[in-house]
Amino acid sequence: MKATRFLLAAALGAALALPAATGLGQTVQINGAGATFPYPIYSKWFSEYNKMHPDVEINYQSIGSGGGIRQLSNQTVFFGATDGPMTSEQQFAAPGAILHLPTVLGAVVPIYNIPGVDTQLKFSGKVLAEIIMGKITKWNDARIAALNPGAKLPATDITVAHRSDGSGTTYILVDFLSKVSPDFKSTVGVATSVNWPVGVGGKGNEGVAGLVKQTPGSIGYVELIYARQNKIDYGAVQNMNGEFVSATLDSVTAAAAAATKAMPKDFRVSITNAPGAGVYPISSFTWLLFYESPSDKKRSRIMMDFMKWALTDGQKFAAELGYAPLPQDIAVLAMAALKRISI
């Protein structure tokens, strides 16, 4: 018994002595949390930055845009990330002024899993809204068939897969749907967490992708990269011009063109349902959130250095991960805005 007692004590002692032993006091760790939408590019960025500066560890956890905003307001993380800009109430509730800095552009695509259908389906905004609201319940409904002559739509029930957590991806979708369907706007509304009329909830972009991949007859919405990575079919959506556009780098960049000319000072702008040719209508900026006057100047300096890199060299990683890099003019505006953050 003495041996066991000794072993237990030794294990305990070792576990508690570890911090001293590993001498990790040199590195700086910065915690951030928020959107799952840009997680692929952010994880790439933080990893690349860590390679260039091994003493800086930026720990980003994708818990959803709502989470990013909440934890930033609670100051349990140093920076947040969101695809749905903070509302006035949220900004008011935060203990300090928060700056939205755009990082990349992304697209939310409607993914579906319909056995027997392997062509890309076309959705109009109104039809998509009605499916999500549960007003269209079968795949072979006339309204879907009218947009897709030639597609062999089965009589399967439609299962809607949505987010069970607070999500900027949700925000982007419902923002678009509320613009094209007044009915949707009054029934569901626009927020990171809504009261879904029908459907199953999955956690994160990952959860929704997983649900759709495994459930025949289902439809969901995820950021483009998740659809591509999972090799799930996604549809083309009708834009303001009437064209059915699929999400590509060009169509997403086109969506930002109108905003570029009239970017508000706080960068909180919605580019869903943007006018113009070749525009993908469910596009959005995604933002990193920083306090304008943080008390931790050291971390602030590091993050601003990171942002300078992200807005310039970092942009080259965007395309291969399915995001559109920021239009040059906006990147310049963002760089200028960095000065607003006190270091």
Add this chain to the structure above:
Amino acid sequence: MNLTRRRKLLSGLVVFLCAAAVAAALVPLFFVFAYVLQRGFSSLNWDFFTKMPKPVGESGGGMANAMLGTVYLIGIASAVAIPVGIIAGVYLSEYGTKPFGTLVRFTADVLNGVPSIVIGIFAYGLAVLPVKHFSALAGGLALGFMMIPIITRTTEELLNLVPGSLREGSLALGATRARAAFSVMMPAALPGIITGILVALARIAGETAPLLFTAFNNRFMSTRLDQPISSLPVQVFTYAVSPYDDWHRQAWAGALVLVAFIFIFSVMARVVTRRLERMHRT
């Protein structure tokens, strides 16, 4: 058929059904374990145990930080729970018949039944919000709170099983109650107490829910008490709900390591119990 035949047949049937129940319980056990083994084994390699996670799109990397994190969190939890649990258990065995003792016993049982997610909320309010950051300490506290009732009750029960004559003998020789309890009774009950600790460790090693908003998660290696820390269960969960195949493979490997970890604790607990039984049977 006469009554006796019918009764005997019924009895035989029940025996059969009970044996079938045991088989029914073992089927999912083997099913789950075999599945985890099959999915996870091929992804276990040296990298898995030594490397840090890689960003999306790059394959490889490992869960070294998560495994270290779990060990660290268990260490903190034990440092909190073992002293409190054992001493509270001593109190219960010495003075447990009083009304206060009943209250303590009752609250320990209640604490045992509190869902781990509720303990997580409590630890969040206690150790995260006031200091405004997620931390390994908060996670360790949450896990420690869950260990306390198991250790308390096991310590009490084991101390009660030690023959009263041991205590009386030492008191007669002039020892204080404290001496009698800690120097005489405890060593006699120690194997069982250690069993209790191991059982408590097995219970918390796999917990995910209370860590979600206390220890949070950390892509990097960390052993600081005041920073978020990775842990096997949380990392497995994060990877499992992701859409990346490479991460899925690693999630299964992590699940396998976790199950093996807990399995070892359970086996150790059993071995200690067996030794105790053997010791006292002679």
Add this chain to the structure above:
Amino acid sequence: MKTPSSRRSADDRGFRLGTGFFALLVVLLVTGIFWELFRNSHLSIAKFGFRFWTGKVWDPVSGEFGALPFIWGTLYSSLLAMLISTPIALGIAIFLSELSPKVLRTPLAFLTELLAAIPSIVYGLWGVFVLVPIVRQLQVHTPEWMRKIPLFAGPPLGVGMLSAALILSVMVIPFTSSVAREVLRAVPYTQREAAYALGATRWEAIQAALRFGRTGILGAVILGFGRAVGETMAVTMVIGNNPQVTASLFKPQHTMAAVIANEFTEAADDLYLSALIEIGLVLFIITLVINALSRLLIWSVTREVKVKTSRPVGTMAFKAPKAAA
């Protein structure tokens, strides 16, 4: 002058206070949890009052929070799990304590306890990849006429109440069976001997033991129910996370623990967070009541036995210690 005896009693008092302090910590911990939960949910309590327990709508956008779908999902899934697991758990308890050959007893007991050692997250993973597709196939092959019954209505998703109930029942089995075994072990052997003396078959002798320990066994079953109520990770991965009140086995539903796990870190405004914590409070109260009830029932059996067969202090009679809880 301090006499040896007065010094000893001072030491003893110190011992009592010292150890009593740690025991008090346990009590403080539980009251602390209740207090924290109560304090942080005051916003939600103030706004909704009792409507919270009966409201069906959970809408973060409009700030309307009703906990009924989660309470329903929790109770329904746990009840189903109890129904499925109790016969099996009791069968195991009876087999291991009454019927099994001695040599098989320890290994089989160990194996059934291993079910409890598998962490919730692993059950969740297995549930998502193995159980849910099986249940989905089951749903797909349900005949049309059965689908008309509300109990079986719903699209063939796989995720839903049935999957959750099945996983929960597997997770609950080891708890119920190990406590039931303890209860059966506490039943004095004289009960069974008396039955055999009257010419009982094995089953009838077991019935005598069961009847003696029936309150304790009920306690074990309720304890299993309490375990199912608090389960989080495995359930949230297979239940579908859709807050609706429905009797259907196939439709996706939600539980209290699952909604907290999903939405806690991101409840972006104070009322939302307060509502989630109030759900935590409801969960705490429910598990408190369940555990109190089950412990009382179990104690009533073991205490009755202790009173009847109390050994005089100082004998060397020493029973083999109980297996790890």
